[in-house]
Every structure is written in structure tokens, then in C-alpha cells.
Amino acid sequence: MEIIDGKELAKAIRENLKEEIIELKKKNIFPKLAVIMVGDDKASAVYVRNKSKACNELGVEYEEFLLNETTTMDELLSLIDKLNNDKNVDGILLQSPIPRHLDINEAFRRIDPKKDVDGFNPVNVGKLSLNQDCFVSCTPYGIIKMLERYNIPVEGAHAVIIGRSNIVGKPLLQCLLNQNATVTICHSKTRNLEEVTKQADILIAAIGKPEFVTENMVKEGATVIDVGINRMEDGKIVGDVKFNEVSEKASYITPVPGGVGPMTVAMLMSNVVKAASSRE
Numbered sequence: 001m002e003i004i005d006g007k008e009l010a011k012a013i014r015e016n017l018k019e020e021i022i023e024l025k026k027k028n029i030f031p032k033l034a035v036i037m038v039g040d041d042k043a044s045a046v047y048v049r050n051k052s053k054a055c056n057e058l059g060v061e062y063e064e065f066l067l068n069e070t071t072t073m074d075e076l077l078s079l080i081d082k083l084n085n086d087k088n089v090d091g092i093l094l095q096s097p098i099p100r101h102l103d104i105n106e107a108f109r110r111i112d113p114k115k116d117v118d119g120f121n122p123v124n125v126g127k128l129s130l131n132q133d134c135f136v137s138c139t140p141y142g143i144i145k146m147l148e149r150y151n152i153p154v155e156g157a158h159a160v161i162i163g164r165s166n167i168v169g170k171p172l173l174q175c176l177l178n179q180n181a182t183v184t185i186c187h188s189k190t191r192n193l194e195e196v197t198k199q200a201d202i203l204i205a206a207i208g209k210p211e212f213v214t215e216n217m218v219k220e221g222a223t224v225i226d227v228g229i230n231r232m233e234d235g236k237i238v239g240d241v242k243f244n245e246v247s248e249k250a251s252y253i254t255p256v257p258g259g260v261g262p263m264t265v266a267m268l269m270s271n272v273v274k275a276a277s278s279r280e
């Protein structure tokens with residue numbers, strides 16, 4: 001069994017990006033990410049801090065827009081418009097969740113697809129499903145990079161994803177399909193889940209339930225990717241996979257923390273650099 005070291009791989013990716021950023025700066029392009037947060041969700045604050053740290057480390061300019069809980073849709077859209085029109089801003093990220101009275105889909109639609117570094121605008125979602133060049137949402141993109149780096153064959157493999165969210169499960173389905181995997185997607189209504197997951201050569205858990213995937217759900221020698229980030233009462237972070245027992249059976253497995261999480265941030269940086277490289 002080999003542990004997939006997301007932290008180390010993310011570091012290597014950031015090192016490569018540093019070189020690219022130096023080259024861009026020689027051409028007077030200073031990559032910039034704008035992050036919008038509405039309200040004061042605690043988990044979001046942690047994620048946003050990680051993103052700002054990554055920008056600082058790489059020399060990517062970073063600006064945060066903190067809107068209060070009572071912000072109107074018009075105010076949010078006019079901020080997005082302003083950032084869309086700002087030639088110095090390459091990437092716009094709207095941190096979810098946002099308060100319920102706001103329509104997040106409308107907000108994602110409003111972000112210029114060329115600045116949509118999270119890959120949530122329907123133009124990028126559509127392009128991904130057509131296997132065209134686009135911004136791929138960062139978590140699935142990071143998972144694909146991990147499989148690539150560890151030479152885990154995807155073509156022809158049976159990949160089973162547990163979770164069908166718009167930010168992880170669905171775009172990951174497209175990514176894997178684009179790489180010629182046979183993909184099954186499971187969710188809360190799936191019958192006989194264990195029967196399905198046991199067929200997986202590559203099993204991805206994106207559920208949000210601590211230690212949900214147990215040893216009996218995994219085929220001997222499978223690759224197991226744990227997307228889950230579950231904060232326990234004692235403050236400990238636990239994945240969706242019962243690491244101790246599943247790692248006995250898997251050939252490759254990602255830890256939590258130190259697996260998918262750091263890769264997500266690295267791929268965000270990669271998307272910002274991609275956006276900056278295609279400035280008009």
C-alpha cells in the first residue's frame with residue numbers, strides 16, 4: 001500500500017507555478033485572484049485563509065471582498081460585474097456557502113467564464129462535459145493530477161464515485177470519463193451501495209460523512225481517494241474513509257488531512273496562472 005502524498009505533490013505543483021509566474025511578471029502580467037465571501041461561515045474562513053496564503057507564497061496578488069450577511073443580490077452582482085471588468089483581475093472566486101436569500105447559481109452565471117477559476121460557470125461545466133479546454137473545478141482537477149502523478153491507470157478502469165455534488169462528484173465524473181474510465185456515480189438513493197463500491201478499481205468518496213467507507217466496501221488492491229473533510233467535536237479532521245482498515249486493503253490511498261485538500265488549493269493557483277497567461 002502506498003499513501004498518496006497530496007501535500008508533497010501540491011508543493012511540487014506550486015514550485016512549477018512559481019517559475020511561470022516569474023515569466024508572466026517579466027511580461028508585466030501580475031496574476032491576481034479576487035475572492036468574494038458573503039457572511040461569516042467559519043469553515044469558509046479557513047478555506048479562504050488557505051487560498052490567500054497560497055497566493056502570498058506564490059506572489060499572486062490577492063484581494064478579498066467580505067460582504068455582510070444582508071447583502072442583496074444586486075450588490076453581489078454589481079461587485080462581480082466590477083471584477084469582470086477589471087483588467088488586473090484574472091480569477092474571481094465566490095466562496096460557498098452564501099446566505100440563503102441569495103441565488104448562488106445566478107452569481108456563478110455572472111462570473112466571466114474566462115475568470116471562472118473555480119469552474120462553476122455553466123459555460124465551463126458545459127465545456128468540460130464536451131471535453132473542451134476549460135477551467136476544471138479544483139478538487140476534481142487535483143484528483144486527476146494525483147492519479148497521473150502516481151501512474152494509476154484510468155483508461156478502462158472502473159471508477160466509482162460516492163457523491164454527486166456540483167463541485168466534486170459531477171465534474172469528477174466528466175474528468176474521469178474524458179480519460180476513458182468506466183464511471184459509476186453513487187449517491188444517497190443508491191441501492192446496495194457496497195455491491196457497487198466493491199467493483200471499483202478507483203473509489204472516490206465525496207460524501208461528507210466521517211469514516212463512512214469501511215473495509216468491506218473496498219476491493220483488494222483498489223485506489224481510494226478520500227475527499228471528505230469532517231471536523232469532529234474534538235477539533236480533529238477526519239475523512240469519509242475509515243483510513244486504518246481501508247488502507248490494509250487498498251493499493252493506494254489518500255490521507256486526510258494531507259491528501260485531496262492541498263491539491264485543491266494548488267489547482268486553484270494553477271487555474272489563476274492559466275487565466276493570467278491568456279490575458280488579452
Ligand code: NAD
Nearest residue numbers: 139163164165168187188206207208227228229260261264
Ligand atoms: P454534498 O453534501 O454537496 O454532497 C454529498 C453527496 O453525498 C451527495 O451527492 C449525497 O447524495 C451523497 N451521500 C450522502 N449520504 C450518502 C449515503 N448514505 N450513501 C451514498 N451517498 C451519500 O458534499 P460535497 O460538497 O461534494 O462535499 C463532500 C465532502 O467533501 C465534504 O466533507 C466536504 O467538506 C468535502 N470537500 C472537500 C474538498 C477538498 O478540497 N478536499 C472540496 C470540496 C468538498
